[in-house]
Amino acid sequence: xxxxxxxxxxxxxxxxxxxxxxxxxxxxxxxxxxxxxxxxxxxxxxxxxxxxxxxxxxxxxxxxxxxxxxxxxxxxxxxxxxxxxxxxxxxxxxxxxxxxxxxxxxxxxxxxxxxxxxxxxxxxxxxxxxxxxxxxxxxxxxxxxxxxxxxxxxxxxxxxxxxxxxxxxxxxxxxxxxxxxxxxxxxxxxxxxxxxxxxxxxxxxxxxxxxxxxxxxxxxxxxxxxxxxxxxxxxxxxxxxxxxxx
Numbered sequence: 397x398x399x400x401x402x403x404x405x406x407x408x409x410x411x412x413x414x415x416x417x418x419x420x421x422x423x424x425x426x427x428x429x430x431x432x433x434x435x436x437x438x439x440x441x442x443x444x445x446x447x448x449x450x451x452x453x454x455x456x457x458x459x460x461x462x463x464x465x466x467x468x469x470x471x472x473x474x475x476x477x478x479x480x481x482x483x484x485x486x487x488x489x490x491x492x493x494x495x496x497x498x499x500x501x502x503x504x505x506x507x508x509x510x511x512x513x514x515x516x517x518x519x520x521x522x523x524x525x526x527x528x529x530x531x532x533x534x535x536x537x538x539x540x541x542x543x544x545x546x547x548x549x550x551x552x553x554x555x556x557x558x559x560x561x562x563x564x565x566x567x568x569x570x571x572x573x574x575x576x577x578x579x580x581x582x583x584x585x586x587x588x589x590x591x592x593x594x595x596x597x598x599x600x601x602x603x604x605x606x607x608x609x610x611x612x613x614x615x616x617x618x619x620x621x622x623x624x625x626x627x628x629x630x631x632x633x634x635x636x637x638x639x640x641x642x
Contacts, residue, residue, distance in 0.1 A: 399500050400508045407512030411482050422520060425473050429466045429524050436462050437532065445536050452541060459532055460549040460606035461599055465592060466528050467521040467553050471561040472588030474517030479568045479584055483509075483577035492573070496635050506573060506633060510565040518558050525553050546607045556615030560591065563622035570626050574637045591618070 412418050440458045444450055486492050495505050533543050564587055572580030598604050604611045 399504050400511070403495070403500065403505060403508035404511045404515070407482070407509055408516060410486075411478050411512060412516070417477070421474070421477055425470050425520065426524065428473070429469055429528070432465055432469065433462050433528055433532070436465075437536070441532065441536055445541070450541060452544065455537065455541065456544050456546060456549065456607050457599065457605065459529070459544050460546070460552065461596070462532060463525040463529050463549060463553040464557060464606060465596065466525045467557040468560075468588075468592050468595065470521035470524055471514075471517045471557060472584065472592070474520065475513055475561060475565060475568065475584045476581065476588065478513045478516075479565070479572060479577070479581050483569070483572045483580065487577065492638060496638060502633055502635060502638070503630075506566070506569055509569045509573070510562070513569070514558065514562050514565045517561065521557070522554055548607045548609060548612060552606060552612050552615060556612050559615055559619040560622070563619040563626065567622055567626040567629075570629055570633060574629075574632050574634075 436458060440461075441455060444454055444458070492505075496502070529545065533545075537544050564583060568580040568583045570580070571583065598614075599606050599611075604614055
């Protein structure tokens with residue numbers, strides 16, 4: 397466990413060395429998140445609030461949609477940025493080879509690299525989702541309707557979405573370690589629009605209630621399926637394959 401923590405911390409430090417990146421990336425994510433939140437607020441929340449009898453259940457659904465998609469976007473963009481370039485850099489500079497000759501297990505290295513991308517994304521996603529939660533509440537709901545929040549909204553936003561991206565981070569890093577980093581990055585590039593579009597459509601068409609245990613189960617199931625795929629590929633994670641991929 398100590399080995400995983402050590403490699404994770406060092407990897408995070410290496411990923412955040414670029415001052416330009418750590419300034420520009422959050423700004424880009426914030427701009428996209430604000431644009432998406434404004435879209436939902438103007439299209440869905442404002443008309444419902446201004447109706448004769450605002451439906452608190454509908455408004456909670458729309459608010460949950462904003463906080464959840466904010467988390468998904470943040471985690472997805474963060475993964476797309478920090479899987480490809482850092483892995484290319486570490487392979488070309490020989491950092492991966494240096495780790496392989498240490499007593500660290502290959503699986504520990506893989507897990508640490510996966511966590512080093514997930515954890516900063518989770519922090520930023522949590523901050524932006526909480527900001528969206530309070531801003532939307534105090535702009536639209538308080539004091540007339542009251543502060544809207546449900547525990548399932550929180551679980552789906554702060555646990556469900558990260559579960560999916562933890563699984564995706566493990567799968568992406570596994571593929572990037574045993575093959576080309578670009579191959580691992582393709583997973584992130586494809587998964588973000590697919591998962592985001594799928595979730596929004598299922599919520600808007602009432603297949604799932606975002607403020608329910610069934611939606612959390614959906615998130616958990618998607619994460620489980622991705623994790624199973626990673627476990628199936630795990631036997632390919634050997635020192636020989638990693639060295640040959642460099």
